[in-house]
Amino acid sequence: MHRFLDLADFSRDEIGALIELARRLEQHPEPRALAGRILGLVFFNPSLRTLASFQAGMARLGGTSFVITPGQGTWQLETRLGAVMNGAAAEHVREGLPVLASYCDALGIRAFAEGKDLARDLAEMQFSAMAGVIDKPLINLESAMNHPCQSLADWKTLDDLAVPQHAKFVLSWAQHPRALPLAVPAATVHMAAMRGMEVVVLRPEGYGLPPAVMDKARAAAAASGGSVRETASRAEALAGAQVLYAKEWGSTAHYGDAEGDAGLRAGLGDWCVTPEWFDLTDAECKFMHCLPVRRNVAVADAVLDSARSVVQREAHNRMTAQMAVLYRMLSRGV
């Protein structure tokens, strides 16, 4: 495997094989598999799970990693082509990233959406510009519209819990003090569709996912026997749901407009997931969230601390799933 940038680049069988490999490495550790291999991790945005799980995963396979955080101990990196660099950024990604790539065997990059121009973010302009200058194996640690490591971990979590392939999966918008990127909702709706689930995106008016995101998910659903639809009706969405996946994101109707978004979300205080949300769902309905989560803003304590919450397993599967990706990319025997 040379690149792990988008779950859509892989077939369902390939995803299944990755999850199988993740399980094998859980049960039969291979602490020397990546001995001498080096992973570079570049974080343009903050991280906790990704930072820790990749370092720990590499170490569990015998490899090493180093971390670069532009702007923090390292200068800021410019991403615009042709820029006259007389501002804050002291180095261009066209120099910085190939250099870092030349020191390691694989590179992971996190670069959130710019959050100004939806078309630009949907086109992954920034991440693509960076990917284009790197010839080493590359992992997307979260880009403008994707988070394949999270999605692979979530897929494994659904499998671990034996959630049926065609179960009803609700991705629900949740409250947050400000507009967050679309990467996780976009990746999640696609992942669940690709897995073959009955996917319902539940969100208030003004927070519909972009047509390009929904179309990509629908294409995946068509191939897997799943379905994808959107609604603003909580009752309709939650009825019989077997998975409720909550996520915060910014208004697409006011993309890049913090004030417009704030005006909309001010009236949405009841989009904090509480135990009552599960009155309509399947009795066994699981609660998922990629974390970090703001307790009692996006999700109530009583949900996060309940038996239906599987957020810890999702987070732990970040490491197990990523170990499979790293193994495929870097182990010499495969």
Added chain:
Amino acid sequence: MHRFLDLADFSRDEIGALIELARRLEQHPEPRALAGRILGLVFFNPSLRTLASFQAGMARLGGTSFVITPGQGTWQLETRLGAVMNGAAAEHVREGLPVLASYCDALGIRAFAEGKDLARDLAEMQFSAMAGVIDKPLINLESAMNHPCQSLADWKTLDDLAVPQHAKFVLSWAQHPRALPLAVPAATVHMAAMRGMEVVVLRPEGYGLPPAVMDKARAAAAASGGSVRETASRAEALAGAQVLYAKEWGSTAHYGDAEGDAGLRAGLGDWCVTPEWFDLTDAECKFMHCLPVRRNVAVADAVLDSARSVVQREAHNRMTAQMAVLYRMLSRGV
């Protein structure tokens, strides 16, 4: 060993065995003892010695570590139970810490005193809340009122230097531009008492250690044949002292009140340890300090640069003592 949170959780024999193990690992390195083992280090507060000595110690035993610094490359973590998280913290320790623990084999956490409510800090409310959500082996890297790694290193230093068990040990307050936490003085008075020493806490009025701290130290002294007393008289304290351990801390009479503390400490400029302090002590009196130290504010150059200063040995013993703790916690053979 599952937890290393407080020296008081161990018997004198257990401490002795740890110091013995530290010596054995110094003389007979075991560079593969912790191969494949992973230590997570979480710093809510800055660190130099702890950060470097734990990483180096793990590496010397063949293990790996990763570092998480909330608020710096990682979002801030909320610690209050039931909080409505609409402020700066993006994640709660109830999610973040179990996740990090799930990636590693042992976790170390540094979380200084909140410094507002003495009773709350004495009860270790914050550290306990964090320890309570972690089921992996856990190390206290300095909490509100404790610093067991420093105390174990100091105990080993006293043993290395063959300081007699019942020698006179003076813990003296020292000047600093602002009120520092009570963790090191509280841990130090207990450590010296537990070792059986004649402990004198020398401090100006308004800087007495909390009764709970003194009572705990006195109980330890009672079991070890030592003693613990307090005084504001430098002459009385230093007479015949074999160890002078200087430390800066905030006024307990003005706990959480920076202005009140500043008013008191403004008149205490002569609480900078100078060579003259040793006129009354035993001729061989050692000078100790946990570092970092502000030269010529808390301690004069002439003391730190003299042969009686053992601060470098103390700091080096941070690594050797911690290696024994890590070995006990994580080596599969023991």
Added chain:
Amino acid sequence: MHRFLDLADFSRDEIGALIELARRLEQHPEPRALAGRILGLVFFNPSLRTLASFQAGMARLGGTSFVITPGQGTWQLETRLGAVMNGAAAEHVREGLPVLASYCDALGIRAFAEGKDLARDLAEMQFSAMAGVIDKPLINLESAMNHPCQSLADWKTLDDLAVPQHAKFVLSWAQHPRALPLAVPAATVHMAAMRGMEVVVLRPEGYGLPPAVMDKARAAAAASGGSVRETASRAEALAGAQVLYAKEWGSTAHYGDAEGDAGLRAGLGDWCVTPEWFDLTDAECKFMHCLPVRRNVAVADAVLDSARSVVQREAHNRMTAQMAVLYRMLSRGV
């Protein structure tokens, strides 16, 4: 090798042997050569290449490294002797550095010029004060007036490209938004002179390198059959040049005077290296730069993206050259 602080401390044969060793380790990796060895890296100033290349290089040789960044997760360190430390710095290098050295097998330190007093920076007052308290092997990761790791990498790059020993080597000043330190130009002019090249320093009036720097380079040239001269004439400098090495630095006529420097550089907008600069050079003239570089301020895109640019090879050679240094310092068999 105990210290790697200045290329001038080594003979040409010793440099040649280091480059030979670097090549051998490229062709025949020794992934266990430094097993169990620990490198401490202390960055008083930001870094990308140095941070990543040293960590990756240590890992490729089987060793481990830890990183300390004073002021960022670690308190600031005081360097002045005799200081009354009542300001921002919580610890003195006289405590902090020996402690860090005691945890590792070799220490690397980056500490840029203070940039106020040229004589003080030329004397390497700050770096020397730090080197003086460390008894472990020590590497200069860039000091006020030196950057031996960069120079060794550049020398290897010239050898890799078979640039003739006596070729014409132009070190040219380049534009930048503000005054940068003299470390790289000072190290580069000396390196090229020591290699035996015909060195021309091309710079506008007010940006001449300090006499002490030029004299040191001339002494090296005298021993190697090279030469060193300065000019403000681009035509004279570039005629027949086989290497053009661009670098930004501050006015020596206005050292420590940001306003004076800004006044001078405001009129120097045409000191951005463009393809036209190569009209006069040898057709095969290589373009070098140590990076980071501000595109279209110091160097035009069309130069950096051309085949004559070897900046990526220089940066990659940071790792290969440093691995030779680490191997010489730390491998037990040598």
